[in-house]
Amino acid sequence: MDLKKIIDQKDKAAKYMIDEITHIIKTCGKRDPGSEGEKKSCEYMAEVLKKDCGCEDVKIESYEVAPRAFYGWIYFTMTFVLIAVALFFFAPVLSVPFIVAGFAIVLIQFGLYKKLLDPLFKKKTSHNVTAIKKCTGETKRRIIFNGHPDATWEWPVNYALGGVGFEGHAIIGVVGAVFYLVISVLYIVKHGVTFGMPDTSDPLVKAGLWGLLFVPFMIGLYFMVNYRRVVDGANDNLTGCYVGIAVLKALKDEGIELENTEIGVILTGSEEIGLRGSKAWVEAHKDEFKDVPTFIYAYDTINDPKYLMSNYYDLNGTVRSDKDLADLFMEAAAAIDVPCKKGGVPPLGGAVDAAAFSQGGFRAAGVTGLNHKLERYYHTRLDSYDNMNAQGIANCFAASVKMLEMFDNGAKQ
Numbered sequence: 001m002d003l004k005k006i007i008d009q010k011d012k013a014a015k016y017m018i019d020e021i022t023h024i025i026k027t028c029g030k031r032d033p034g035s036e037g038e039k040k041s042c043e044y045m046a047e048v049l050k051k052d053c054g055c056e057d058v059k060i061e062s063y064e065v066a067p068r069a070f071y072g073w074i075y076f077t078m079t080f081v082l083i084a085v086a087l088f089f090f091a092p093v094l095s096v097p098f099i100v101a102g103f104a105i106v107l108i109q110f111g112l113y114k115k116l117l118d119p120l121f122k123k124k125t126s127h128n129v130t131a132i133k134k135c136t137g138e139t140k141r142r143i144i145f146n147g148h149p150d151a152t153w154e155w156p157v158n159y160a161l162g163g164v165g166f167e168g169h170a171i172i173g174v175v176g177a178v179f180y181l182v183i184s185v186l187y188i189v190k191h192g193v194t195f196g197m198p199d200t201s202d203p204l205v206k207a208g209l210w211g212l213l214f215v216p217f218m219i220g221l222y223f224m225v226n227y228r229r230v231v232d233g234a235n236d237n238l239t240g241c242y243v244g245i246a247v248l249k250a251l252k253d254e255g256i257e258l259e260n261t262e263i264g265v266i267l268t269g270s271e272e273i274g275l276r277g278s279k280a281w282v283e284a285h286k287d288e289f290k291d292v293p294t295f296i297y298a299y300d301t302i303n304d305p306k307y308l309m310s311n312y313y314d315l316n317g318t319v320r321s322d323k324d325l326a327d328l329f330m331e332a333a334a335a336i337d338v339p340c341k342k343g344g345v346p347p348l349g350g351a352v353d354a355a356a357f358s359q360g361g362f363r364a365a366g367v368t369g370l371n372h373k374l375e376r377y378y379h380t381r382l383d384s385y386d387n388m389n390a391q392g393i394a395n396c397f398a399a400s401v402k403m404l405e406m407f408d409n410g411a412k413q
Contacts (some may be wrong), residue, residue, distance in 0.1 A: 014394035017242040022385040030230035033123025033270035053248035055131035063280035066121035070273035073109040077102040095184040098388030129267040143266035145244025146298040148271030153231025176214025232384040240299035247261030278353035298354035302369035303391040311366035313344035315355035325365035332403035
């Protein structure tokens with residue numbers, strides 16, 4: 001199969017994607033996880049997949065989520081750390097378990113995306129969409145494009161100060177917690193287990209007093225997320241949703257039917273609260289799609305063409321992507337002279353839905369188009385329909401079509 005004609009229409013496809021994204025933002029409402037706006041966007045794109053993309057099988061599935069649990073670690077961790085700071089001046093031995101517990105919570109809830117705190121928070125209903133475009137003959141292979149329709153709450157420090165300010169604020173808070181952990185341990189080693197007011201002439205106690213300079217930064221972390229403002233999420237991640245939709249629409253518009261390659265699009269909600277939608281999808285479909293080689297590409301935040309990246313690792317650097325999939329996207333981009341970097345989601349960088357698919361036993365890789373040194377639009381009100389990058393979207397579309405062509409011709413299976 002030769003798809004050069006569609007590849008050459010990349011600018012037309014980018015305009016279609018931008019127009020559709022603009023329409024969703026203007027008509028569906030705010031799309032925070034588990035919201036009515038998220039549901040409406042899923043319903044709208046499901047209808048597009050059915051009517052405009054030729055998908056015979058389109059399903060919308062619901063599942064339960066606890067939207068505020070993912071960032072709940074902030075309140076537990078920082079409260080534990082601030083308690084530990086106070087205890088240092090009365091019972092340093094008690095500071096240690098509070099700080100260790102605080103770090104354990106953030107590691108489990110954010111570092112590994114586990115549902116440690118979810119049972120403690122109010123539940124809502126989120127939605128996934130699964131759409132399949134069947135091939136004309138025997139199915140010998142399957143490729144699935146993924147994006148997440150939900151949008152997050154604003155990070156006000158990133159909006160006010162940009163990535164350097166946001167990351168610097170968080171780092172200072174973490175350093176402060178580590179500082180009190182270290183001096184608490186050193187005090188115990190030096191003095192043993194003691195209770196009561198310590199000797200203020202002790203160098204470790206003086207260090208603890210100086211350490212109070214960290215406290216405003218720790219308190220500031222309580223306000224890292226503004227639940228009163230939901231961002232538009234044009235780049236993160238309606239762009240990712242529309243890569244697969246645009247590919248399927250282009251194929252239908254050109255009357256192109258694939259003989260042995262089945263194409264799917266899955267839109268997984270609630271990604272912004274710990275990949276909850278993709279985790280739910282894996283659980284619901286764990287015994288499916290194993291009949292033929294199946295590749296899942298998860299797209300997230302397709303913006304600046306300088307940062308188009310095939311992700312070889314994910315979830316704060318803890319999950320490996322399928323190397324063949326990541327390699328295939330790199331080779332496809334190179335074949336049509338689209339710049340693409342080799343990389344992944346680094347520690348403290350979060351995750352894309354590919355991580356949940358990989359953990360669930362599916363062959364998956366992520367494709368991103370953002371600078372991991374946070375830019376000011378990321379998770380802020382600036383992520384809107386008037387701040388998308390047509391060239392970045394067009395390049396990603398073209399590389400994706402070329403990748404589909406190579407896959408249909410038997411590459412990497």
